Amino acid sequence: PGRRPLKGRKAIVTSGPTHEPIDPVRYIANRSSGRQGHAIAAALAKLGAEVTLISGPVTIEDPAGVTMVHVETARQMLTAVEHAMPADIAVMVAAVADWRVVHAADNKIKKKPGEGPEPLELEENPDILKAVGHADDRPAIVVGFAAETANVLANAQAKLQRKGADFIVANDVSPDSGVMGGTRNAVRIVSPTGVETWPDLDKQEVAMRLAERIASALVGNEAG
Numbered sequence: 496p497g498r499r500p501l502k503g504r505k506a507i508v509t510s511g512p513t514h515e516p517i518d519p520v521r522y523i524a525n526r527s528s529g530r531q532g533h534a535i536a537a538a539l540a541k542l543g544a545e546v547t548l549i550s551g552p553v554t555i556e557d558p559a560g561v562t563m564v565h566v567e568t569a570r571q572m573l574t575a576v577e578h579a580m581p582a583d584i585a586v587m588v589a590a591v592a593d594w595r596v597v598h599a600a601d602n603k604i605k606k607k608p609g610e611g612p613e614p615l616e617l618e619e620n621p622d623i624l625k626a627v628g629h630a631d632d633r634p635a636i637v638v639g640f641a642a643e644t645a646n647v648l649a650n651a652q653a654k655l656q657r658k659g660a661d662f663i664v665a666n667d668v669s670p671d672s673g674v675m676g677g678t679r680n681a682v683r684i685v686s687p688t689g690v691e692t693w694p695d696l697d698k699q700e701v702a703m704r705l706a707e708r709i710a711s712a713l714v715g716n717e718a719g
């Protein structure tokens with residue numbers, strides 16, 4: 496059994512990368528495995544929350560005890576998040592592609608020998624975290640991630656404001672860190688009241704601590 500402080504609470508978690516089609520066989524993607532997001536969904540469920548996990552394409556298993564929604568693109572992910580609202584908690588962990596191809600081709604793009612490649616025209620994807628953080632029915636607790644390779648802390652602090660988040664979980668995803676696609680994570684929890692540096696931990700452990708932190712913030716908000 497154990498403690499279930501999030502019993503009766505709804506949580507939405509996004510996880511994994513998004514795939515943005517170029518043509519029927521090619522896409523733009525990134526190295527996100529979904530491990531951290533899936534672990535957070537499982538941890539929130541373990542604390543009693545009713546969790547909807549919205550994931551881009553990953554090869555890891557669906558966690559037990561959550562409602563899964565599988566999507567491919569950023570726009571599909573946004574639609575799924577909107578559909579899952581309202582919620583008490585939103586944790587946006589997905590590595591959403593910043594850009595999509597303006598006109599994905601209906602047929603495979605053929606190379607034209609001697610002519611060189613056609614440039615890809617890109618446009619910005621919707622910012623899902625920002626939309627949730629500023630929604631009329633904003634969840635009581637909104638958490639975002641800041642995966643950076645440089646200026647991790649400064650970028651996370653700027654992101655808190657811009658995205659309308661209560662916490663930003665900042666992590667260094669430089670190739671040397673082994674975080675992206677790996678099983679461990681070293682994070683800093685950035686909130687308006689300060690920065691907390693957690694040691695290098697298994698992603699499951701980061702998830703459990705974050706779920707506990709979210710549970711106490713939720714109770715704290717209601718008391719205050």
Ligand code: C5P
Pocket residue numbers: 509569587588589590591592593620621622623624625638639640641642654
């Ligand atoms: O702006 P940046 O991509 O660095 O912000 C990262 C945070 O915002 C993560 O929590 C990510 O899940 C979320 N995000 C999002 N939709 C986007 C881009 C980022 O939800 N289009």
